[in-house]
Amino acid sequence: MSFDPLAGLPDDTARRDALARARLSALSEPGDGVLGALVAALGAEDALEAALSDADDAAAVAGAAADLEATAVVEGRRRWAPRRGETARVLDDAARTGVVLVTPQHPHWPVRIDDLGPHAPLCLWVRGETSAVRADVAVAIVGARAATGYGEHVAGELAASLAPDGVAVVSGAAYGIDGAAHRAALGAGGVTVAFLAGGVDRAYPAGHQDLLRRIVTTGGAVVGEVPCGSAPTKWRFLARNRLIAAASDATVVVEAGWRSGSLNTASHAASIGRPLGAVPGAITSATSAGCHRLLRTHDAVCITGADDVREMLGIGGEPVGVSVAGDGLLVRVLDALSIRSPRGVDDVARRSGLSPQEVQSTLGLLRLEGAVSASDDGWTALPRR
Known part of the structure; x- marks a missing residue:
């Protein structure tokens, strides 16, 4: 090889x-x-x-x-x-197509994905930049294949606004919403990651061959958990959805029918405690019925623009009552916290690049300032009022 x-x-x-x-x-x-x-x-x-x-x-x-x-x-x-x-031949097949194997021992293993427990992938096969798979902040933007012009426009607006902020846009490379999100992230000069249901050496859908090539050659990544040569199947699409949810800090469903596969991704996100958002549409639109279902029954956040997504990701502004300009530790710990999703000390340490001891002491200071709150589930940043 x-x-x-x-x-x-x-x-x-x-x-x-x-x-x-x-x-x-x-x-x-x-x-x-x-x-x-x-x-x-x-x-x-x-x-x-x-x-x-x-x-x-x-x-x-x-x-x-x-x-x-x-x-x-x-x-x-x-x-x-x-x-x-x-x-026996899995590595030979990967070598022929320039595919990298990323495992939990690899420096770019996406540790978020470990939240899937025994159902986490054993490894990931990656074309492109492996570091993209472990982006500091990532959001999944998913939705209907048979999207409307409204849905594709919203997906594009969200991705194009978030990508320049360093947010990796994660999706499944399907037609419709997925493709619109990938293209907009690329157009904004950002990083995007596509999870496939089959081997990463075969473009699926075939009509997105050029899109997948652009992702690979512009700092993004095309990722799968089955070896090269594997065909996408209905089950593998459903299994792939859990990876999209777990590899992201939050999931946004832009457009989805009542039985859309995107609701499966949303369900995985909710099951592992990831923030979930949904974009509303016209009440007469069948392609938004699934989003309205998430808003009504799954406590999804109503997404009306990129700022709503930033708030979900915890990157929407400084918390209450604390000046961070003069203290790098405060800045780094605050940046590592989320407004909605509690995070443990070890998780904050990983995200901030600080030691757990530094994080613990800094969180104590921030709590005295009223900038963070603590619960049995972890620490949460408080938004500025």
Whole structure:
């Protein structure tokens, strides 16, 4: 292989782990909770060995270590067995198309995605700039494929306004709202990330081949969790939606019918505690019925412009009662907090680049100033009145 898909990994241990994860991604369908539990309990290399083993006693031992019933591992092996022959060539296929394998040991692994627990991806296959997948701030803008001119206009306005602020625009590269958001982010000189349901070496939909190429060549990324050559399927589209939600700090549904797949993305965002927004439309518009449903029954934020999204992301202004001009620590901690979504000290430390001890002491000062509030779920910035 002239191109090394594992080049970004720090050492041989990480490379062995990545190879095992790559093979496991060919063995299973996305979001396989049994395999995710095995990897979490045993590590990727031992989980691969257990998945490929024919010994029932090995299944029992692996299941016990992962707090699973032995039957769950046995049934899992039956699912995985037909694909054993597909695991050996995954890195060769990636090398031929210049695809990078990003794993939890890679410096650009998107840690937000770990919130999916055992249903988190084992690895990500990336074309383009891997750092785009771990942007400091990211928003998912999703919606109907059969979008109206109004929907595409709003999606474009939101993306074009947010992208210059350094907000990565995340979507699924579909026709309609997704495509409008990607194009507008590119047009504004920003970063955009497209999650595909199939292998990243095949453009889907085919009509967006040029769009995907532009994303890859202008600092963005095209991402998938199944190996190169994999076809998109209905199940993989639904599974892909959880990645869009988890890789973003907030999700905005611009236009969606009553049964739109975008509501699936919204549901994933809500289930892992991500802020959720919806753009209202005419009450007579079937393409906005899903957005109105989110506003009525899912406590979604009503989005009327980019400032509403900034507020959801916690980048909409300085909090109450505190002057931040003279203290870099205050600025960095405030920038790492959200107005709506509580964040723990470790999360704030990761986002701010400070130590947990520095974050804890700074949060105490900010609380005295009335700039932040604390709850059992974490810390939240208070908006300026």
